[in-house]
Amino acid sequence: MAADSQIAIDKREREVLVTREDTGLSRRKYLAAVTALAGSPMLAGCAGDGDSGAQTGDGTETGDGDGVATDTASGEPRPGGHLRTSLVSPVNHFDLHINGLMVASIVGYQSVEKLFEPNTDLELVELLATDVSISDDGLTWDITLREGAMFHPPYERELVAEDVVANFERILDEDVGSFRSLVLSAVDSMEATGDYSLRLELAEQQASLQAGLGGYFGIPIFSPEAIEEGNIRKQPVGTGPFVFEEWTPEDQITLSAYDNYWTEDRPYVDQVTIRPIAEASVLTTELTDGNLHMLHKTPADFKSQLENDDSVTVHETDGLGYRALHVNPGSTPTDGRANGLPTTDPQVRRAVLEAVNRTAMVEIIEGGLGTPTQNYFPDDHPWHVDYTPYTVEANPERARELIGESGFSEPVPITIISASSDPVLQQLGTITRDNLSQAGFEPDLTEYDIGTWVTEAEAFRYDVNVNYFAGWFHPDGLRAWIDPDGLTQMNYETENRDRIFELFDELNSTTDKSEADPLNEELQQLMIDDAAYVPMYHPRKVRTTRNTVQDFTVHPFHLAYRLDEVWLDE
């Protein structure tokens, strides 16, 4: 209290006369004290940054909650409070260098940061990096790092370029086996050229490097000491806005605001609790009762109920991610496949894509909250290609024609795999089976538990597999999905394969968008024609917050859940 009283505010001038440095208080305590001393009359007079209706990007807000938050909110972010939010499934571990599970990244990125990240317009912007300079030949990348980014306790030291190099080296260590190594696959050597600068020398041009570093495969920078001590699987330590405090698996995760976070004033809330709650009705009740402030994912069946609730606001925007079908074009293995390997025939694969009803998928799985597609990038994305050769809704007649052209006779046997423990994958599998059974196929669906499904998918023991992905920031990302040296999601033996990989290389050799556009267009058209890996729809991103949650922005990228931006008007 004695320290707090050192802060004096001239309420007439509305200026803080004593700075934080003068008081010796931590930034958070200082802000809390300033807010308390200033009082609500001052804050009420401020214009509304906290306007809940001021959704950025393509985001929209619905519900009776609109405007309520604006009326009560002061507009000026207030520090403090305990934010309680939820995820629909639990996290398994936090070593994000090897864990691709989305919920792990959503939580982990509150504590650990990448060099770049996407903004709501899906442009890559600087996070731990502040500048990138690329040599004329595209082979030397000089990256300047942010000064003043501090690792969390117990290490509490400034991030320097050596730390980034150490993280990159771990990613490239074959014994670690990070899927993120693909981002650095063209890197020939790297070195810290100063405390805040590093240089990457590439063996070949990689125009997608920045997109890679900021997207799904972006490399989170952990404290090298925490890596060394082997703790990051259960306690990620980075430079992010929140310190990872405690984790009880499948129960709850506790984060606390990091006082020395490099973005002044952020995060606003003192503490965050994240609980995995799978049951939709419980999620909704917890939110409307006020036990949760935010839902990371809004159950589609409850959206209209929430929109009619005065105490909450539903935020939504088009999503970058997609649900997709893998139609196995590979001739090996034969285990788990239908006799005669029908999906090795491109006409059969196209018949599969003609048979499925994308609109029904959106309606049944997402409650209508999504956009049927055949494209890897949503309509407003800079890399979107408007190419839709297949019928959006099921066209069984066309599917039968294609089967006839293939030489196979009806009904064509076909195996489908999905995961019973994941509702989206399970429903994708069921709808696909039902659609195929009405279009000249004899589908055999096997629903595995998630562990077995992963094993079967990796071994390509299927004719059709279902999957989803968070989305790309550069078409080169698609290479990872089909490259046998990449993530090896499928055995991509198709007639267009060689040309597709040539196009990936050509795309990577230019940063000139106008030069890249025709290459991108040809690439995506060939992949869609190959009918081996084609998106079904882009689900909309729907988040719900209580009206006391201010400045929340729904992000089209699934992994971006910026809790440091929000504050509580309570």
Added chain:
Amino acid sequence: MSWASYAIKRGLASLVMLFIASIVVFGIVRLIPGDPVSIILGTQQGTAGAEEALRRQLGLDKPPWIQYIEWLTGLLTGDWGESIISGQSIERLVAIRYPRSLQLAFLGIIVAMVIAFPLGIAGAVRRNTAADYAAIVFSQVGVSIPSFWLGILLIFIFGGVLDALPPSGYVSFNENVVESLRYSVMPVAVLAVINGAIVTRYLRSEMLEELNKDYVRTARAYGHPSERIVGRYVLKNALIPTVTVIGIQVGWMVGGIVIIEQVFDYSGLGQLILNGLLSRDYPVVQIGILILAATFIVINLVVDLLYGWLDPQVKY
């Protein structure tokens, strides 16, 4: 043999059973298709060497019998190891989950008995009356109703509409007794309805059987009051099979109520084992199932000892 000697003998036999159970569990979890290494690396796994390295790091490259001996040695020396998925200490995970499951199971069975005993007894003693019909309806409805549906209904009414109880979550008994009980009310109510229905049905039917026996007729002929006949003889005899059922129900509630735990976000031992199975977290599953087995053994022992009290003719 005294009950104490019997308990010691049963305890030693239980250790042998646990040892056998440990071998069975260890073997079975490894027979399930799927690989923890694949799950840790996810579908985005990178180099082929990564799998080998991780397998080596987790000790999964060793022959199964060496893995078993190492695991058993750790178990006996108090080092239960870590979850191979989350890296968390298994002692910690169990210390958090097991008390929750025990709390839910014991509260559930106590409330179930509070409902079932009056209903079951009244239903048998006053056949074809309102009390009997209430017992029949309750036991039929309780057995038929899906637990998840009842749970969601309670959440909707008491958590949502009335806003009287927390819809999900858990507060430790040590932290706050009142809050702990508030969080337990709805899951306990679901368990009490389901288990109460089963116990009501058993008790009513056992009571009816006893009431038709000769000794009851004789006792009545001697002019013993009905309350005394029912309370002292009939109920005690009817309790022997009922106690067995109650014992099985308690054991089931400690580890088998995953759906209820899921609905109320009340993470107990059952959910720990299930998620361990789904992610092929071998050490967690092994310890979890062994604890469940030990719980069943202890409950069965208690039930066996109760037989002697209920029926002095039972010899140990």
